[in-house]
Amino acid sequence: MQFLKDFFHLFYPKLCANCENNLTENETVICTFCRHDLPLTNFVDYKKNKVYEIFYGRVSIEKANSLLYYRKKGITKKIIHELKYKGNEDVGVFFGNWLGEILKENRQLSDVDFIIPVPLHPKKMRQRGYNQVTKFGEYLSKHLKITFIENILIRISTSKTQTFKARFERFNNLDTKFMLKNTSIFTNKHVLLIDDVITTGATLEACIKELQKTKGIKVSIITMAYTE
Structure with missing residues (x-):
């Protein structure tokens, strides 16, 4: 079995998502x-950090954190680009394992009842797969x-791609709307939105x-990265 693995790796080597070695x-x-x-980011306090502060005066959340800084030119951007546009879902596994171990150890979100993802619009889902x-x-x-739980919070409208929009324009874009298909499942529950x-x-x-x-719902937020 190890011989087969070595043989396969010889002809189909796995490459680093950043340096490609x-x-x-x-x-x-x-x-x-x-x-x-x-x-x-090394944000130790989940209620006193830059991610949490983004939502001051906008919506009430319990806790928030991100693992990495995301910069216009840098390793984080390249890795997440691999995930979003090159089909490398192993990046999601990598971050899930890493943050999962951190959260399991620090117990900052030990009272969470459900984890749900920000959904894609159906059209984008069909395109990306x-x-x-x-x-x-x-x-x-x-x-x-x-x-x-997937497919319980759904995206029902979307704006045009925001890749080339200015930060201020993106901030004021309220075209994207969502709908919760089941309005009772999260009653008095703590939900982690990712x-x-x-x-x-x-x-x-x-x-x-x-x-x-x-x-009675409570919402916390965890993301792979945060844009400075």
Whole structure:
């Protein structure tokens, strides 16, 4: 069996999502050298950090955090680009395992009842074939022993791509709308809403406003990265 693995790896080597060098058998997604270069936020307090502060005066949330900083030019952007546009869902597994271990150890979100992803619009889902945060959520769920639910919060409208829009324009874009298909399942529950990157927080805010139509719901946020 090991011979077959070695043979397969010889002709189909796994490459680092950043530097594109061959990964060793014990490495996943990125090599050890690139992992050390990842810009960790190191936000220890989940209620007093820059991610949490994004939502001040906009919506009420319990806790929030992101693992990495996301910069215009940098390793985080390249890795998440692999996830979103090149079909490398192993990136989601990588972040799910990493953050899952952190959250399991620090117990900051030990009272969460459900994990749900920010949904894609059906058209985008058909084009891409997957939601880039699904694997992230599934592996968080495995580590935390918390139920992961997809397709209960759905995106019912979407604006045109925001890739080239100015930050101010994105912040004021309220065209994206969401709908909660079951308005009772989260009654008096604590929900962890997950996404890949927070920029202005507008998309997450729209999700939270829809979720908060449910009586007694509490919402926290975890993302792979946060835009400075």
